[in-house]
Amino acid sequence: MVGKVIVVGVSGGIAAFKTVSLCSALVKAGAEVHVIMTESAVKFVTPLTFQSIVKNPVIIDIFSEPNPAEISHIALADKADLMVIAPATANIIGKVANGIADDMLTTTVLATKAPVLFAPAMNVNMYANPAVQRNLRTLREFGYRIMEPNEGLLACGWQGKGRLPEPEELFEVISQMVQVKRDLEGVSLLVTAGATREPIDPVRYMTNRSTGKMGYAIAEAAATRGASVTLISGTNRLPVPPGVTFVPVQSALEMYEAVMERLPEQDVIVKAAAVADYRPKEVYDQKLKKRDGILTVEFVRNPDIAFEVGKRKRPGQILVGFAAETEHIEEYxxxxxxxxxxxxxxxNDVSQADAGFAVDTNRVIFVFRDSPTKRLPLLSKLEVAHAIIDEIVRLRAERK
Known part of the structure; x- marks a missing residue:
């Protein structure tokens, strides 16, 4: 963090008190911290509190220019290595999502080219409101990063999702964002993610519990580190990471064709998708009706995409596979x-509640051909993704 310039935006929510601790942690880590507060934010925490910690003027009024040699919002936008909006209220999220710049904070956000992290905090019903969710999707499409709020007892008395993450959690994400390496510049990387759907009839299909979270995290991490990323994804509802080429598919056969078509130009292939091993031999044109007795559906094998990639890969290409197991993890x-x-x-052991499907954490083992096995502790899936990228960088360096 030493020498990094971090601009912290504080909007009007009760969780603003947590941002004081965040700023203190950033300063102790060596960062140069500048605070911008909205007029509503000063109703919860005084500017003097932040100023005493960061040792820089706290800016509230866009027309207040403490240094006549520069325009404050442009100067901060230019010098920032990262902007953090915490707490990010529904109001500030809506303004930025719709390009409204009517105060110091929104003007600076729209003027900066630095990464921006939004940490929403609000009532659980406000957070779930379709308008707020639409605005958050827009921010993600713009390339801004959203840190999901925590669940728990809210200041308003409601229980649910809407709590600002703890300062320690915010600090960890900020640390990752400002220290990210660009060690995949010029590398083409293909990721498969999510579950495939194998149709039985027009209304039924066979699938699995994969949500695609791990594959999407890898795509995000690789793009952040400079790779040209293609994400081939089965069905899910996750937002596509910024800067990633997205190829949606449904079935295993569609994923196979999409991968094989793009395989020659890739430097790295990461097979994180949960592809169905089998598909129904016959797909019915009309909905199957209920009948007496047992219904038998005959299945046939799908192509093994990872096997075909391994057979066809050229010298220098890196293939990373996944093994979602419930027993004999390392052996399999x-x-x-x-x-x-x-x-x-x-x-990984997908039978574990904190490391399987549909969760934000994972506990994995890395198995290599010529290197010792590595066991990682419980980490967020984005942290696991960066650890995977670290190994890919190492493997590519060894090949060269």
Whole structure:
């Protein structure tokens, strides 16, 4: 953090008191911190509180220019390595999503080219409101990063999602964002993610519990570190990471075709999707009606995409596979490494509540051909994604 310039925007919410601790932690870590407060924010915490901690003037009024040699909002926008809006109210989210710049904070956000992190905090019903969710999707599409609020007892008395993350959690994300490396510049990386759907009839299909969170985190991490990323994804509802080329598919056959078509120009292929091993032999044109007795559906094997990639990959291409297991994790992962001709397998026990499908954390094992196995502790999926990228960078360096 030493030497990094972080602009902290504080909007009018009761959670503003947590931002005081965040600023203190950033200053102690060596960052140069500047605080911008909205007029509503000063109703909750005084500017003097922040100024005493960051040792820089706190700016509220856009027309107040303490230094006549510069325009404050442009100067801060230019010098910022990162902007953080915490708490980010529904109002500030809506303004930025719609390009409204009517105060110091919104004007600076729209003027900066630095990464911007929004940390929403509000009543659970406000957060779930379709207008707020639409605005958050817009911010993600613009390339801003959103840190999801925590769940718990809110100041208004409601219980649910809407609490500002703790200062320690915010600090960790900020630390990752300002220290990110650009070590994949010029690298083409393909990621598969999510579950495939294998149709039975027009209204039924077979699928699995994968949500795509791990694959999307890898796509986000790789793009952040400079790669040209193609994300081939089965069905899910996750926002596409900024700067990523998105290819939606449904079935395993569609994913197979999409991967094979793009394989020759890729430097790295990460197979994080949960692809169905089988599909119904016959897909009915009309809905199957209920009948007496047992319904038998015959299945046939789908193409093994990872196996085909391993067979066709050219010298220098890196293949990373995933092994979602419930027993004999490392043994099965090593077998998969050899069978698929992969360079690395990321294995995890999906029977664990905190490391399986549909959660934001993972506990994985890295299995390699010529290097010792690595076991990672419980981490966020984005942290796991960056750890995977670290290994990909190492493997590419060894090949060179």
């Amino acid at each position: 992962a090593r077998n998969k490494l050899l069978k698929k001709n992969a360079d690395m397998i990321v294995a």
